[in-house]
Amino acid sequence: MPILKTENLSKTYGSGATAVTALNRVSLSIEPAEFVAIMGPSGCGKSTLLHLLGGLDKPGEGRIWLDGADLSTLNDTALTTTRRQKIGFVFQFFNLIPVLTAHENVALPLALNGAKDAQRRAHDWLGRVGLAERMNNRDGSGVRSRK
Ligand SMILES: Nc1ncnc2c1ncn2[C@@H]1O[C@H](COP(=O)(O)OP(=O)(O)O)[C@@H](O)[C@H]1O
Ligand SMILES: [Mg+2]
Missing domain, CATH: 3.40.50.300 (P-loop containing nucleotide triphosphate hydrolases)
Known part of the structure; x- marks a missing residue:
């Protein structure tokens, strides 16, 4: 099917x-x-x-x-x-929540869905896609220098 x-x-x-x-x-x-x-x-x-x-x-x-x-x-x-x-959806410009870290962005939908182990799973998956070093980074794509 x-x-x-x-x-x-x-x-x-x-x-x-x-x-x-x-x-x-x-x-x-x-x-x-x-x-x-x-x-x-x-x-x-x-x-x-x-x-x-x-x-x-x-x-x-x-x-x-x-x-x-x-x-x-x-x-x-x-x-x-x-x-x-x-379904997962990666937008062209990501649409991450800018005040949250990468780890918090990944954990949020899991937590909203009632997962007790949202933190651990988010940690796990970020590691599996090679982002272990970036867990605590925020989305910097919208950051521009002012002058
Ligand atoms: N919100 C909208 N209002 C009016 N026309 C739209 C809107 N979104 C897309 N279109 C039109 O629909 C057609 C398909 O657009 P889109 O799905 O964005 O194509 P693609 O992603 O392949 O570039 C285009 O002619 C675009 O101008
Ligand atoms: Mg398009």
């Missing part, structure tokens, strides 16, 4: 003369452990597709199944839980 599947996914921004169709009946199917890259020129709809797949935005038409659940049938609470438990 696919872990992620879409059927005739469409999304139009705006309406009337200024309407832009970002996605036009996209159907795809991704199996567990499959590695997929979505490629295409700027403006072709990659970000729109990812926002829909991640449950961050809603399609105009079509449906998405994530781990068997039809996202269109979930209410806001269920969708929030799904986003927390079923």
Whole structure:
């Protein structure tokens, strides 16, 4: 069974003369452990597709199944839980919480999800991806010198 599947996914921004169709009946199917890259020129709809797949935005038409659940049938609470438990999303500009350290950023969603061992797991995973030395760093990407 696919872990992620879409059927005739469409999304139009705006309406009337200024309407832009970002996605036009996209159907795809991704199996567990499959590695997929979505490629295409700027403006072709990659970000729109990812926002829909991640449950961050809603399609105009079509449906998405994530781990068997039809996202269109979930209410806001269920969708929030799904986003927390079923999908990870790395934004182009990260969207880390700037006042928290790397360790705290990783531990936060685990703690929100009720994990008793959030601290230990965050520590473990940062180590596994080679960030043991950066546990206590904050996101410096937005820091600019003033002059
Ligand atoms: N919030 C929005 N409002 C209006 N048009 C949008 C919005 N987001 C994206 N678009 C338009 O939808 C199309 C697809 O954009 P996008 O999904 O960002 O493409 P990509 O990520 O492949 O560059 C583009 O024509 C873009 O201008
Ligand atoms: Mg994009």
